[in-house]
Amino acid sequence: MYASRLASMPGVAMLPALGLPPEAPSLDALFAAQPTESLAPGAALFWEGDAADYFYRVSEGCLRLYRILPDGRRAIMGFVFGGEMVGLSCLDMHRYTAEAVTAVRVRRLSRSRLHAMGEGAGELQRLLFTRLFEEMMAAHRHIIVLGQMGAEERVAHFLASAACRTRADRKRPVVLDLPMTRLDIADYLGLTIETVCRILSKFKRDGLIALEGRHRVILRSLRTLQEIAGEPDGFDAGDIREGRARHLAVEAH
Amino acid sequence: MYASRLASMPGVAMLPALGLPPEAPSLDALFAAQPTESLAPGAALFWEGDAADYFYRVSEGCLRLYRILPDGRRAIMGFVFGGEMVGLSCLDMHRYTAEAVTAVRVRRLSRSRLHAMGEGAGELQRLLFTRLFEEMMAAHRHIIVLGQMGAEERVAHFLASAACRTRADRKRPVVLDLPMTRLDIADYLGLTIETVCRILSKFKRDGLIALEGRHRVILRSLRTLQEIAGEPDGFDAGDIREGRARHLAVEAH
DNA sequence: CGTTATTTTGACCCATGTCAATACGGGTGG
DNA sequence: CCACCCGTATTGACATGGGTCAAAATAACG
Numbered sequence: 001m002y003a004s005r006l007a008s009m010p011g012v013a014m015l016p017a018l019g020l021p022p023e024a025p026s027l028d029a030l031f032a033a034q035p036t037e038s039l040a041p042g043a044a045l046f047w048e049g050d051a052a053d054y055f056y057r058v059s060e061g062c063l064r065l066y067r068i069l070p071d072g073r074r075a076i077m078g079f080v081f082g083g084e085m086v087g088l089s090c091l092d093m094h095r096y097t098a099e100a101v102t103a104v105r106v107r108r109l110s111r112s113r114l115h116a117m118g119e120g121a122g123e124l125q126r127l128l129f130t131r132l133f134e135e136m137m138a139a140h141r142h143i144i145v146l147g148q149m150g151a152e153e154r155v156a157h158f159l160a161s162a163a164c165r166t167r168a169d170r171k172r173p174v175v176l177d178l179p180m181t182r183l184d185i186a187d188y189l190g191l192t193i194e195t196v197c198r199i200l201s202k203f204k205r206d207g208l209i210a211l212e213g214r215h216r217v218i219l220r221s222l223r224t225l226q227e228i229a230g231e232p233d234g235f236d237a238g239d240i241r242e243g244r245a246r247h248l249a250v251e252a253h
Numbered sequence: 254m255y256a257s258r259l260a261s262m263p264g265v266a267m268l269p270a271l272g273l274p275p276e277a278p279s280l281d282a283l284f285a286a287q288p289t290e291s292l293a294p295g296a297a298l299f300w301e302g303d304a305a306d307y308f309y310r311v312s313e314g315c316l317r318l319y320r321i322l323p324d325g326r327r328a329i330m331g332f333v334f335g336g337e338m339v340g341l342s343c344l345d346m347h348r349y350t351a352e353a354v355t356a357v358r359v360r361r362l363s364r365s366r367l368h369a370m371g372e373g374a375g376e377l378q379r380l381l382f383t384r385l386f387e388e389m390m391a392a393h394r395h396i397i398v399l400g401q402m403g404a405e406e407r408v409a410h411f412l413a414s415a416a417c418r419t420r421a422d423r424k425r426p427v428v429l430d431l432p433m434t435r436l437d438i439a440d441y442l443g444l445t446i447e448t449v450c451r452i453l454s455k456f457k458r459d460g461l462i463a464l465e466g467r468h469r470v471i472l473r474s475l476r477t478l479q480e481i482a483g484e485p486d487g488f489d490a491g492d493i494r495e496g497r498a499r500h501l502a503v504e505a506h
Numbered sequence: 507c508g509t510t511a512t513t514t515t516g517a518c519c520c521a522t523g524t525c526a527a528t529a530c531g532g533g534t535g536g
Numbered sequence: 537c538c539a540c541c542c543g544t545a546t547t548g549a550c551a552t553g554g555g556t557c558a559a560a561a562t563a564a565c566g
Contacts, residue, residue, distance in 0.1 A: 067397065070484045072498030075397045091386045095393055125378060132385060133344040139392035140348055144320065144328045146399035147443030151554065182513065183500055190400030193499070195554060197514050214513070214563065231323045245325030246446070247436055404522065435545065445523060450546050467531070467545070507566100514561070522553085529546070536539080 027085070027127055030114070031057040034107040039100040046087065048097045054108040055087030061104030062179045065096045066187065076188040078138065079180060081165060088128065089135045102179045146190050149230065154189040155199045157229035159209070163222055174219040181214075280338075280380055283367070284310040287360040292353040299340065301350045307361040308340030314357030315432045318349045319440065329441040331391065332433060334418060341381065342388045355432045399443050402483065407442040408452045409481035412462070416475055427472040434467075 036059065039045060045056060048067055063080040077096050080086045086098055114124070145157055163174045178185070182193045189196065200217075203209045208225060210218040219225060289312065292298060298309060301320055316333040330349050333339045339351055367377070398410050416427045431438070435446045442449065453470075456462045461478060463471040472478060 067393075069397065069401060073401050074498065074500050075401050077393060077396060089386070089389045091383060095390060130344060132389075133342070136342045136385075136389060136392065137348060139389065139396065140320075140330060143330060143392065143395050143399060144322065146396060147441075148322060148326050148328050187500070188400075192555060193513075194515085194556085198554090201514070245327065247327050247440070446545075447524080447547085448522060451522095454546070510563100510565085512561105512563070514559105516559080517557090519554105519556075520552105521555085522551100524551070525549090527546105527548080529544105531544080532542095534539100534541085536537105 027057070027109075027124075027131075030109055031107045034109060036105050036107055039104040039106065041100050041102055043100050043104075045098040045100065045104070045106060046094050048094055050094050052087060052090045052092060052094050053111055055085060055111060056098075056106045056108050057085050058082055059105045059107060062101040063098050063104060064101050064180060064184055064188075065098050067096045074187045075190075076184060078142070079184075079188070085131060088131055101184065151189075151191050151195050152199055152202075153229055154191065155185075155196060155203070156225045158185065158189060159203075159217065159219060160222060160225045160229050163219055163225075172220075174222055176217045176219060178215050178217060280310070280362075280377075280384075283362055284360045287362060289358050289360055292357040292359065294353050294355055296353050296357075298351040298353065298357070298359060299347050301347055303347050305340060305343045305345060305347050306364055308338060308364060309351075309359045309361050310338050311335055312358045312360065315354040316351050316357060317354050317433060317437055317441075318351050320349045327440045328443075329437060331395070332437075332441070338384060341384055354437065404442075404444055404448050405452055405455075406482055407444060408438075408449060408456070409478045410483075411438065411442060412456075412470065412472060413475060413478045413482050416472055416478075425473075427475055429470040429472060431468050431470060 039061070045063060046052075046054075058080050060082045062082075063086060064076050065078045065080065065086065066074050066076045068074050079101070080098070087094065089095070117124070141161075145154055149157065159176065162176055162178065166174070166176065180188075182196050185191075186193045186196045200209070200211065203225075204211055208219070208221050210220060212218065292314070298316060299305075311333050313335045315335075316339060317329055318331045318333065318339065319327050319329045321327050332354070333351070340347065342348070370377070394414075398407055402410065412429065415429055415431065419427070419429065433441075435449050438444075439446045439449045453462070453464065456478075457464055461472070461474050463473060465471065
């Protein structure tokens with residue numbers, strides 16, 4: 001289970017060390033100095049249990065992050081797209097497997113090396129902390145989706161938040177390319193393939209989306225999807241709606 | 254909604270600054286230098302949306318961490334018991350409300366001040382990172398529980414992991430004091446009160462637990478509960494069991 | 507084009523949620 | 537110390553969302 005590592009596994013390239021402008025050692029700049037590695041679809045970037053010696057920045061493609069439970073079920077913790085980072089949220093070893101959904105291009109950064117040069121640079125620490133908090137927020141959102149939302153809400157939320165990641169403006173037809181399979185989506189949302197399909201079909205019938213092939217979804221009404229999802233995220237709704245709130249005090253008497 | 258803060262809100266006591274042994278500025282030591290504050294049951298330590306100026310160490314009692322969704326549902330993200338910390342996992346403002354379940358005693362530490370002195374002390378940074386990772390791991394566990402496990406598994410997992418937190422040895426009768434209500438448990442596990450009750454009753458019928466009053470649970474067979482929960486946590490089971498694994502390749506042919 | 511994996515749809519069933527009644531427990535005032 | 541009360545918990549009857557099983561349709565790939 002710990003076999004089949006990276007296709008290419010070049011030694012860590014020399015960092016330009018302190019040759020970078022010390023005032024802005026942006027992570028991006030550090031990554032840019034690293035060689036690019038490639039992963040074929042289905043290949044693993046790292047396995048759950050591997051030593052977490054590096055973290056990564058995906059420049060192109062899509063990864064799925066998952067754990068396999070003892071009885072074989074698979075829980076997908078998240079997806080990573082081009083421009084995003086993976087591998088920070090663990091101390092000593094990876095807590096999940098990262099596997100290429102599509103062909104992927106990544107650059108890696110040595111954790112220990114970064115740590116060493118980071119000692120001085122509070123700036124870097126700050127960046128890492130921030131990234132970590134973002135992951136934490138994502139985890140919290142996921143917990144809420146899985147713990148409180150019904151199937152329809154979950155799928156709507158999935159589509160809506162995918163749309164956000166593309167920075168698509170809230171205006172008309174957002175074209176999404178979802179590279180993962182229905183099973184991936186199901187394992188991510190804690191549903192079954194069939195349920196995901198049925199709900200996508202329903203959204204289609206209702207004119208909320210259009211499906212083109214297996215991986216292209218056109219959101220005809222992101223607004224409506226967001227409503228179904230119960231607001232993309234927290235805020236903007238200070239008013240309590242309908243009634244599913246057993247913990248609220250009884251109405252005025 | 255942003256009202257009713259702490260009962261007592263003393264200014265941040267002077268830190269012994271660098272008077273502490275610089276080689277071991279343990280967080281506990283820092284906390285110990287802070288005055289203790291008290292919270293009555295139901296009182297909030299902080300609210301979702303509050304500026305995250307401090308973090309806290311609970312010396313006694315139990316807190317629930319939750320978010321209220323726009324439609325009034327409540328998602329409990331976790332519970333905090335004596336000896337544990339809260340309030341780290343956010344950058345600028347708290348992502349959930351922390352509310353006392355029982356009477357609580359806490360000490361607070363100024364985030365900015367700690368940050369200032371932390372610049373030099375890589376040791377401290379390291380401690381915070383570690384705590385953060387632990388929270389991350391807890392979040393991941395929670396995601397798996399909510400996404401993949403059935404009601405019975407969820408409750409078993411809840412009991413088993415509560416038992417672990419008390420550091421009770423795996424040997425016979427573990428006596429748990431669960432200060433939260435059934436509703437709290439339900440909102441934490443993504444279930445309803447009724448389901449939680451029914452499953453507890455079933456466990457009782459099956460001789461796995463005994464209930465004493467509303468808050469005391471005696472685990473007669475932690476082992477069995479852990480099995481129901483599908484292993485307390487990941488490992489130790491390299492073998493794949495029964496069949497709920499659609500993503501596994503078809504059996505040999 | 508044919509072959510195979512993925513997706514979609516349908517029929518059916520079960521685990522949980524919902525609604526409603528009852529029982530318990532823990533505090534209060536007599 | 538006992539009787540009463542109210543919030544919490546438990547139990548039951550029933551409804552239903554979503555899972556399961558099975559078949560058909562569609563896409564991807566050689």
